[in-house]
Amino acid sequence: MSRARVVVVGAGPAGMMAAAQAARLGCAVVLVDEAPRPGGQIHRQPPPSLAGGAVSAAARPEAERKRRLFDRFARHAGAIDHRPGTSVTAIYGLDRILIADETSSRLIRADALVVATGLHERVVPVPGWTLPGVVTAGALQALLKGGRVRAGDRIALAGAGPLPLVAAAQMVEAGATVPVVALLRPPWSPLWPGLLRDPAALWAGRGVLSEGWRWLSVLRRAGVPVLTRHVALSVSGDGAAERLVIARHDGRGRPVPGTERRFAADTVAFNHGFTANSELARMAGAETRFDPRRGGWLPVRDGDGATSVPGLFVAGDAGGFAGGLAAACDGAVVGAAAAGWALHRDAGRFAAQAAADRAERARHWTFQAALAASWELPRDIHELVTPATVVCRCEGVTRARIDRAVADGHDGLNGLKRNTRAGMGSCGGRSCLRTLAALAGPRGEGEAVNARPGIRPVTLAALANRVSDESVGS
Amino acid sequence: MDRAASSAAATPSRRPDVREGEGFTILFEDRFGQRAIPAWAGESVAAALLAAGERAWRTAEDGSQRGLFCGIGVCWECRCIIDGRPNSRACQTEARPGLSVRWQVGPGLLPDGGLPDGGAS
Helix, strand or coil, X not given: CCCCEEEEECCCHHHHHHHHHHHHCCCEEXXXXXXXXXXXXXXXXXXXXXXXXXXXXXXXHHHHHHHHHHHHHHCCHHHEEEECCCEEEEEEECCEEEXXXXXXXEEECCCEEEXXXXXXXXXXXXXXXXXXXXXXXXXXXXXXXXXXXXXXXXXXXXXXXCHHHHHHHHHHHCCCECCCEEECCCCCCCHHHHHHHCHHHHHHCHHHHHHXXXXXXXXXXXXXXXXXCEEEEEEECCCCCCEEEEEEECCCCCECCCCCEEEECCXXXXXXXXXXXXXXXXXXXXXXXXXXXXXXXXXXXXCCCECCCCCEEECHHHHCCCHHHHHHHHHHHHHHHHHHHHHHCCCCCCHHHHHHHHHHXXXXXXXXXXXXXHHCCCCCHHHHCCCCCEEECCCCEEHHHHHHHHHCCCCCHHHHHHXXXXXXXXXXXXXXXXXXXXXXXXXXXXXXXXCCCCCCCCCHHHHHCECCCXXXXX | CCHHHHHHCCCHHHCCCCCCCCEEEEEXXXXXXXXXXXXXXXXXXXXXXXHCCCCCCEECCCCCEECCCCCCCCCCCCEEEECXXXXXXXXXXXXXXXXEEECEXXXXXCXXXXXXXXXXX
C-alpha cells in the first residue's frame, strides 16, 4: 500500500505551511497550484530574471514575512510534489480529484485534502467599471510584485478597508501620481472600539498597525489626498478610463448632492473587500455559512480546519479573511491535523507539533476580528448601481435585468443565475456573485451557488489527454 | 481611444526598478495593425502590454472594449488570442520572444471576423 497522501490546493502562505507540515510529519504531499511559483497572491514572486531591486522602508516588513515563510517552506520542499501551473477542476470525492494543466489531466486520490485557495477581491460595480484602465487594487500589486510594472501613470483608487491605501502608497513608490484615494470610511475608525475593548488585540496587531502607518506616511509625504466617507459614483472616458467621479456619502452610502468631485486618471483601481475561494470545499460537500465581512460564503470549519466532510480541511483565507500572517500559522496547524487524519484517522494526533503556530494564530485572529469591521459596506451602497450598469461582466447582464428577474420572483441566487445568465460566464461568477447576492432579495445571501465540476475553465484537449496517477506524490 | 494616444503613454518609466535579465519583443496586433512590444523574461503578457501603454485587447460580446481587471487569473477579462489560441489570459501567460498576441472579438474571433490560425482550442 502506498504512503498516506495529503493533497494541498493552493501555494500561498496557508498552503505552503500546510504542505511543509504534512511532509515533516511523514506524509506524501502533493501541492497543486495555478501559479508558476509558490507564494500565492500576497507573496507573488517575480520570475528570477526580474528578482532583486531595492526594497523601501515601508515594504520591508512584508519582505521579511515573505523571507521567513519561504525559509520554512524550503526546509521541506524536497519532500513535496509541487505541481505549478495546475488547477483542480473537480472534486468527486477525496478519492477522485481531477487536476489539469495546460495539456493534460489526471484523477488523484487523497487521504486528506487541504483547500488553501485563498480569496479574491470584491468590487461593487459603478457605471464605467468595465472600461479598460479600471482594475482591482490587487491587480496593481500583482503587476508590481510579479512583473515590476506599474499599471499606469496617474492612478486613482477607491473602495473600503486598508488595501486601497497600501496599493496607493506602493504606486507612489513605483513612480505613479495618485490624484486621490477615496474610502467609504476611515479604515482605522472601526478598529478602535474593538481594540480598546481588547487591548491584547492591539498588542497582537502592533506590527500590522505600524506597517499601515508607514504606508500612510508615504501617501502623506507625496501629498496624496485621502478622502474618507466618500463613495465612487462613476468612471468615464472615451473608450478607456479617463476620470473617476466621487462624492461624500451620508453614512449609508448615498451621495450627498453638490459634493461631487472629478479626478483625471488613466487608471482607476477599486477594492471593496474580499470573497473567499470556497467553491472547491463546497463542491466536496462542506457546509457553509455567510459572513459578509470575512469573505461571503465560508466553509464551516473547526480550529483544526476540519469541515463537515471527513478528511476535508480548509486552511487560511479560503476559510475567511484573516490575512497572510494568520494564514501561515493556520496552514501549519491544519497541515498537522491533515497529517494526523491521513496517517491515523485522528486529526488531533499531532496537535502538540503545532502548538506554537496555534498560539500565534490566536493573536492574529484577535486583531483581525477587530479589523474585519472596516470592510463592512454602507447599507445602501448598491443603490448606486444604476439600471444600465453591467453587473455580470462576462455575460453583460445589467442591473435592470437583475431587478426584472427579482420582480418576477427569481429571488434566490441559483434562480437568478438560471434566469439571467449572470454568474455563468468564464469567471464562474467570481466578479459578480456578491453583488447578485445583495440585489437578490431576502434569500440572496443565504444560498451559495452550486459549485459544479469545471470550476476552472479547462481545454477539451487537456481533458481528453488523461494520464495515470502513478507518478504523483510517490 | 485612438491608437496614437494609447501608445503615447508608453515610457520606460512604467518599469520602476532597475531590471536584470534579457529583454525581447512580443508582437501585438489590434484592429489598427501590428507592433512590437518590449517584454522581459518571465513577466506576463498583460504586464508587457500595460508597460507599453496598451490598455485594451478585447471586444466583448456587447461591443465594449476590455483589458486587464483582476490581474490574478480570476476574472478572465484579459483574454485574447495568444499564439493562435483564443481565450488565453494575458495576465497568466508568460511573455516569450516573438509571442503573437492578437485582439480578440467575442468568443474568440479576430477583428476581421476570421478564425485565428491556431484553430479552436
